[in-house]
Amino acid sequence: MLEEFIKHKTEILAVIENIETLTKEDIKTVGERLRMVREQLLSNSFNLVILGQFKRGKTTLINSLIGKEILPSSVVPLTSIVTILKYGEKIRCNIFMEDGSEKNVRIEELADFITEKGNPKNMRGVRCAHIEYSSPFLEKGMLLVDTPGVGSTFLHNTETTYEYLDHLDAALFLMSADVPISQVEKELLDTIKGSTQKIFFVLNKIDYLNPKEIEEIAAFNKHVLEEMGFTVNEIWPISAREALKAKTNNNDIQLSQSGLLNLEDALGRFLSLEKGKIVLNTAISKANRLISQVLSQIGIEKKTLESSEEELENRIxxxxxxxxxxxxxxxxxxxxxxxxxxxxxxxxxxxxxxxxxxxxxxxxxxxxxxxxxxxxxxxxxxxxxxxxxxxxxxxxxxxxxxxxxxxxxxxxxxxxxxxxxxxxxxxxxxxxxxxxxxxxxxxxxxxxxxxxxxxxxxxxxxxxxxxxxxxxxxxxxxxxxxxxxxxxxxxxxxxxxxxxxxxxxxxxxxxxxxxxxxxxxxxxxxxxxxxxxxxTAQIERAIQKGQERRKAGGESVMKELGLLAERNRKLEEQKESLAIVWNAINLTDAKSNQVKMAMM
Structure with missing residues (x-):
């Protein structure tokens, strides 16, 4: 299995390198995104994004998973900046600013940058926070991503949670046991449907209910999720608050009762068996989106070159x-x-x-x-x-x-x-x-x-x-x-x-x-x-490039059309290469589905 993972990763990296060669002219718009795809693939890092409505206990859950209250939490909606936790030998906290600068701060200062109280309406201009911590849970390449809760009353940061959806590999969707799943939560779930292949549905705050009530609310939410088109194998009932207390006090009985151990086991199995596959599939999906963007620009530039003056003027x-x-x-x-x-x-x-x-x-x-x-x-x-x-x-x-x-x-x-x-x-x-x-x-x-x-x-x-x-x-x-x-x-x-x-x-x-x-x-x-x-800027750039080529004369236009056709052909080949790798990665699942369909 490891050999196959390395083989497929090498194939995807080769495609990314080819795309970079073919998109040198679009380095400003494509290069940075390709670099991020490559880095994630090379590091074998894996983004588990914690999502949910505000006040569902996302930050407390992250603290309980890593076993220490690293992130500030509160009874009021608190987190306002995307915060990423990854493995490191020592505690280290880096704040990345919107102007491109970076600050190293003490963990005690973190609240001044990522919370609404310390950084109201993101007046400091923070893009995100990265925290390194020596936690066994993070040691296998897992990146835990804490996001601001959706559905709270006041606007703060443009696309804070939704813009991160393009970076998630798997999602842990946190619901609350004391209220049924809400319309706001359903809206968010609709958005992440196409962003990840794996969602862990977690029911938090079970310490407020008795076992029968927990069973009822879990069944209700499962029914709602299945009506939305999700396959829900299990909803994990937990109390993140009790789990964090248990880990802090080394209370094994309390930890067992909190339900967190079952969730941790499921996440562990997922990391061992499915993580590599999803890392590869995610890289393929992102690379495909970038190829499609460049192909559309080539198409517009080509149409600009082929059109007569009158046609081009009408199009513009x-x-x-x-x-x-x-x-x-x-x-x-x-x-x-x-x-x-x-x-x-x-x-x-x-x-x-x-x-x-x-x-x-x-x-x-x-x-x-x-x-x-x-x-x-x-x-x-x-x-x-x-x-x-x-x-x-x-x-x-x-x-x-x-x-x-x-x-x-x-x-x-x-x-x-x-x-x-x-x-x-x-x-x-x-x-x-x-x-x-x-x-x-x-x-x-x-x-x-x-x-x-x-x-x-x-x-x-x-x-x-x-x-x-x-x-x-x-x-x-x-x-x-x-x-x-x-x-x-x-x-x-x-x-x-x-x-x-x-x-x-x-x-x-x-x-x-x-x-x-x-x-x-x-x-x-x-x-x-x-x-x-x-x-609009993407279209305008393609039109402008085509117009500039037209000014050079007919021979130059024919040459450029040939180059664009060749570039288009090579990019299509890269898409085909990615499709082959995708099929190889998912072949087992495809065969399994065919068997299931044949039996129906």
Missing amino acids: NTFHKLVANLNQDREDTAYLLKGESDKLCLKVEEMLKLFEEKEIPRIRKCLRNFFERNQDTKPTALRDEMQKVIKEEIIVGFDVFRKDSEGIISNSIQETFNRFTKRSNNIITEFKTAAEILFEVSMGQVEFSIELTNDNSFYYMVQEYTAPTDEEVKSVLRSFLPKSMSRKMVLNEMLERVDSDVGRNCGRVRYDLTSRIRKTIDYYSKQLKGFGNDL
């Missing part, structure tokens, strides 16, 4: 019209998104109005109950204690409201973005199809995607004690009144204060939520302005 004018239509569609989308932003802000207003109508009577009732229970408390002490009651109840009430409202808004924003992303992909697909017809070439699939992350900062505004001078005046007045009347004055004062405190906090929540909604949608809208740019 039609192409420019397609680009203009694409730009107009982007502007229309941005305008429609603004309307969605206004609708969501209005929804916040409506939710706050209903909440205020219920919250004021609730807190007043709490004050009256407190007043009745503390008949012997003196007026001044009563006032202080009732202020504390107001503060405590406001925090309780608004915490519940914020949690509920953010969930509603999160789902609304995600639904809006899913709808507009689908619309954008339809637009770009129509553009691509029109360009394919215009230049009579085939182009690879192009999709726009964007991901969300969280911005959770918030504090409450509760009116504290009034100024000493005011209180002194009221205290003097109360001293001349009977105790019962003084206490009644305090109660009325506190009841009035409920209105103002609730109202001011509603105002703060309104500002907080609507600001974040507008920032989120505005940022998403800005990203939409760039979708399709890579495809």
